[in-house]
Amino acid sequence: MKPIFALLALAGLSTAAPNPQSTQDGLSERAAWPNGPFVTSGRWILDASGKNLTYAGTNWPGHADVMIPEGLQYQSIETIVQKVKSLGMNAVRLTFAIQMVDEIYANNGNDITIQKAFVQALGQANGTRVLNQMLAKNPRFSASTTRLQVFDAVAEELAKQQIYVHLDNHISKGMWCCSDTDGNSWWGDTHFSTANWVRGLSYMANHGKSWPALTSIGLRNEPREPKNNPALSRTSYNWQAWYGYMRQGADAVHAANPALLIFLSGLSFDTYLTPVVQGTALTPxxxxxxxxxxxxGGGYGVDKLVLELHNYETGVGSCETLKGNLDRNGFQALHSGNGVANVFPVMMTEFGFQMDAQTWTGVYASCLARYLPALKAGWTIWVLAGSYYVRSGTQDYDEGWGLLNHDWSAWRSQGYVDGALKAMVRDTLS
Structure with a gap:
């Protein structure tokens, strides 16, 4: 996430004929949305009717210091979701921190209130002020509403507007992500308890059973070398350990909610999954x-696993170079042959760039705008947020990469939205 180099992939494009659900008289019938649970078959994600589906969406952060979905002091949940829907998008990657679940367990199973969450993160005066702004924009809530109830309301509105929820464990300690010295880098790092991670995944997967829109979950955002913990890095930062942890997390999710697709992220800030795709040794x-x-729980590895990768090669010199990097680092899993041992659906769950008048016309953004739709590869752009409650100590931080402007009222780059993004969504989902 955020400017660190990522990579992904070219993939062969195959077509599979939809298999719509049929009625007794032989006429096809549109199944009730979201028509799940979803499964995988080769490079495709399929709905319950056997029809191919692809995600085209954006990231809505909820993992930072306050541990509440961002932007609600400026706009209502309904208004924000309507913005997403207006782009034609069908998915939101909704992020959360394990700390939120840890605090629920520490509080005898009860989540803390949003009043406490804002005051803890922003201080008494600013926390109270932002809370009151949020309540004015979202009168369904009160000071005693809990953080998880806000997540529930976001998921409810996404379901109303028929947008899939992809839940993502973004970090353990609620804060801005990501750095290789933030204590959240790797299992066993300062803030990254493996046991609490497994427990948190299980809790959220189970809680999400009440969300009709929830179709998938990412086990961990951007695993990376813990550079401020050399002993951990030396003994554990490798593919062999990664494999054990991913299996542990996936087992916990599947036991709690077997309907969910489970996304596996790679090493080096989730920029490559080559050993998984090529079937080479998981070293050491x-x-x-x-x-x-x-x-x-019955061999879910056959039809519930999806690969996710991130890419921020914003300075790349040519589209061919970018596509080659993407292919080598994981997107080749979308097609068989050429050294591919394991065919998978692959999604780019993060890519992004400065939302100004011109950046979107450059090599990086324009290449991805063509490349991902051509492959029918799913994606969620970083980031919806025009601002954050707090980021790295700065309150009301302005997000220059945000699709929305600072107060979440309009698109930050209308040129990008009209000139590329809407077409990218349309071409991906067509």
Whole structure:
């Protein structure tokens, strides 16, 4: 996430004929949205009728210091979701922190109130002021509403407007992400308890059963080398350990909510998954990735796993270079042959750039605007947020990469929205 180099992939484009649900008289019938649970088959995600589907959406952060979905002091949930829907998007990657779940357990199973959350993160005066702004824009809430109830309301509105929720465990300690020295980098890092992570995934997957829009979950955002923890890096930062942790997290999610697709992210800020795709040794061991290893509760590895990768190569010199990097680092999993041992659906769950008048016309943005739709590869752009309650200590931080402006009232770059983004959504989903 955020300017660090990522990579992804070219992939062969195959077509699969839709298999719509049929009525007794032989006429096809539109199944009730979201028509899940979803499964995977080869490079495709399929709905319950066997029809191919692809995500085209954006990221809505809820993992930072306040641990509440951003922007609600400026706009209502309904208004924000309507903005997403107006682009034709069908998915939101909604992020959360494990700390939120830890505090629920520490509080005898009760979440803390949004009043407490704002005051803890912003201080008494500013926290109270922003809380009151949020309540004015979202009168359904009160000071005693809990953080998780806000997540519930976001998920409810996304369902009303038929937008899939992809829940993402973004970080353990609620804060801006990501750095390789933030204590959240790798399992066993300062703030990254493996046991709490497993517990948090299980809790949120189970809680999400009440969200009709919830169709998938990402196990962990941007695993990365813990550079401020050299002992951990030396003994644990490798593909062999990654494999064990991913299986542990996936097993917990599947046991709690077997309907969900489960997204696996790669190393180096989720920029590559080459050993998984090519079936090479998961070093320093000699084992290899196998779907059969994801077997708890009936072998879900066969039809519930999706690969996710991030890319921020904003300074790339040519589209061919970018596509080659994407292919080598994981997107080749969309097609068989050429050294591909494991075919998967692959999604770019993060890419982004400065939202100004011209950046979107450059090589990086314009290449992805063509590349991802041509592959029918799913994506969620970073980021919807025009501002954050607080980011890295700065309150009311302005997000120059945000699709929305500072007060979430309009598009930050109308030129990008009209000149590229809407067409990218349309071409991906057509």
């Amino acid at each position: 061991g000699s084992g290899r990735f196998s779907r059969a290893d994801f077997s708890a």
